[in-house]
Amino acid sequence: MTISLYQTSVPIFVQFLTSLSATLDKAAAFAEAKKVDPSVLLNTRLAPDMFPLVRQVRAATDHAISACGRLAGADLPTFANTEASIPELKDRIAKTIDFLKSLKAAQIDGTEAKEIKITLPSGATREFTGQSLLLGNSLPNFYFHCTTAYDILRHCGVELGKRDFMGTPVSL
Amino acid sequence: MTISLYQTSVPIFVQFLTSLSATLDKAAAFAEAKKVDPSVLLNTRLAPDMFPLVRQVRAATDHAISACGRLAGADLPTFANTEASIPELKDRIAKTIDFLKSLKAAQIDGTEAKEIKITLPSGATREFTGQSLLLGNSLPNFYFHCTTAYDILRHCGVELGKRDFMGTPVSL
Numbered sequence: 001m002t003i004s005l006y007q008t009s010v011p012i013f014v015q016f017l018t019s020l021s022a023t024l025d026k027a028a029a030f031a032e033a034k035k036v037d038p039s040v041l042l043n044t045r046l047a048p049d050m051f052p053l054v055r056q057v058r059a060a061t062d063h064a065i066s067a068c069g070r071l072a073g074a075d076l077p078t079f080a081n082t083e084a085s086i087p088e089l090k091d092r093i094a095k096t097i098d099f100l101k102s103l104k105a106a107q108i109d110g111t112e113a114k115e116i117k118i119t120l121p122s123g124a125t126r127e128f129t130g131q132s133l134l135l136g137n138s139l140p141n142f143y144f145h146c147t148t149a150y151d152i153l154r155h156c157g158v159e160l161g162k163r164d165f166m167g168t169p170v171s172l
Numbered sequence: 173m174t175i176s177l178y179q180t181s182v183p184i185f186v187q188f189l190t191s192l193s194a195t196l197d198k199a200a201a202f203a204e205a206k207k208v209d210p211s212v213l214l215n216t217r218l219a220p221d222m223f224p225l226v227r228q229v230r231a232a233t234d235h236a237i238s239a240c241g242r243l244a245g246a247d248l249p250t251f252a253n254t255e256a257s258i259p260e261l262k263d264r265i266a267k268t269i270d271f272l273k274s275l276k277a278a279q280i281d282g283t284e285a286k287e288i289k290i291t292l293p294s295g296a297t298r299e300f301t302g303q304s305l306l307l308g309n310s311l312p313n314f315y316f317h318c319t320t321a322y323d324i325l326r327h328c329g330v331e332l333g334k335r336d337f338m339g340t341p342v343s344l
Contacts, residue, residue: 002174002175002176002177002281002284003174003175003176003177003180003284003303003307004174004175005174005175007303007307008175008180008307012307012308012312015308016312046218046323046326046327047326047327047329050326109174112174112175129344131175131179131344132341132343132344135175135179135180135184135344136184136187136341136342136344137341139311139315140184140188140315140337140338141338143311143312143315143316143319144315144319144322144334144337147315147316147319147320147323148319148323150316151218151319151320151323154218154219154222155218155219155327157219162313162316165312165316166312166313169304169308169309170308171304172301172303172304172307172308
């Protein structure tokens, strides 16, 4: 027995993007109760040279799309990266989930050894296999940004617990 | 083609535990340069009801041991949970890595459907398959605690970047 690359990717990304979106609902309710502009939360960072919440959420969606889209060989949806409100961020997450769900297991399974070259914003390129991209790059980065989004909101005082981070486990 | 449960677990946990240990070296150097007691860092939390750094590191090792040990059917090493210094935490990480490296691929591969029942500290039990334990529980929790450890140190001002979190990619 072995596990499939599809099971290791799409349902996992969907689970944690869904929980991230629900976490943003709690952030919105917190801002309303405290009479704080939600953009204060979106622009909060844990250190001056770390991304603020809004970019943590964008990065989480980017890693999910990049991994699954490249494995499947699908066109990657792009965003204007101008989200400045919680509803706009939730819309980005929803569009990401729609894209992930549009991919079929047959498109992703079997791409373990597929050669994938990624050009970084710096212009440098990195070469992966499908497996090394997903396991060694995309999943850890995805979890990094989802966790840091959660950590920022916890640091701001939003009442969240580990269950909010984990969301509803998918059947694997 | 498919991927193996061993490749999805042991080398990944080892990569990120190794980077976590190196991150603690930078924390120690920071404390020394700033003439701050390292225990201040170990007891820093991002919110009053979140775990401090020392427990984030313990939790990261626990999830790695629990996942790989249960998949392999090996006795799980335990710790006294009394670490109060950076060298003691690094020793715990090193012992965790030694345990993970002692497990053979043949012990872990093929355990995707293995029934695993875990009794939580509350006394409640949760049932998993090998695959659902690793992908849906242990890896996300492991990354959660590694990331939050990193976030705490960044928040304290330790000079770290994403490369410190990622460490040296393993061959997958």
